[in-house]
Amino acid sequence: MARKVSEVNASSVADIAFLLLIFFLVATTMDVDSGLSRKLPPMPEPGAQEDDKQIKERNVFVVLINANDQLMVEGKPMDVHNLRKEAKEFIVNPSNKEELPEKSLREIDYFGEVMAPKGIISLMNDRGTSYGIYIKVQNELIAAYNEVRDETAMREFGKHYEKLPEDKQDAVKEYYPQIISEAEPKNIGGN
């Protein structure tokens, strides 16, 4: 046999790997895009008639934000911290109050025939409203819906909403559909 082949010096492999590592550290980002998902309403057809379907006032929860980032909820000024509680009461209408949304008999999977409310949350903001408060309000409203759904899931199925199988989640969704409508923008407070 010929003489032994001398071993290749492997001490630089670490350096090469370090270089690659540093390259990836610099050129990539860790953050996964996350945020509040929303769906915009489609643009009305140019020739289409304006849909003036009347919705009863008790079925609408009006949230207004002005250019000074102040909130007006159902005609009353309100702090953003109270919004979630107020919205939850609107969505559920636990004591069948006159001024909160009416309920109608609906057939829903897993629930059978139930009296489900049909409230709509209407959100209107000014062009001068800051984005921060807008997101805060959106977050509170979504949180209100999530909490209501979670409580319903706990009561009906004894499980958190997130842990339910998809068809049961859909049933809860149907019970309390998330309808947050945004009015066409207005410019009152100036930019």
Place this chain on the structure above:
Amino acid sequence: MAKFGRKGKGGLPEVSTASLPDIIFMLLFFFMVSTTMRETTIMVQQRLPKATEVKKMERKSLVSSISIGSPILALQGMYGSEPRIQLNDSYSKVADIRDYITAERENMDERERPLMTVSLRVDNKTKMGIVIDVKQELRKASALKINYSTRKVEVID
């Protein structure tokens, strides 16, 4: 003290560094898997708002993003401090959004086009005016799935 002061021949044996490359490679693979490539340089200031009810975006390839905010400090001399819209790598006007959406949609697989989501990365301090304009433009381009990019926190102060 004799125990510590022992001066044997040749001193301490060298620590073997043979496993060092393996450790580094492990780190490297971890970063390669868990991160994504930085696509654009951000030219607007972005302090994203906080929210508790956030959802993760499932697939990066379905997301196109629009950034809105004041230009970064280095560029404020040239562009002023009024909030601007950034698409890809340049400042754009509201009217450019529709072309941008069309182009993004073209790049997508045909089956995935209806799932396209637009991520709005908007600075906390921006006024809603410009955001409303962008949203109206997105409606015209029928890109209806949007996502307000936020940071996840447990409690909002």
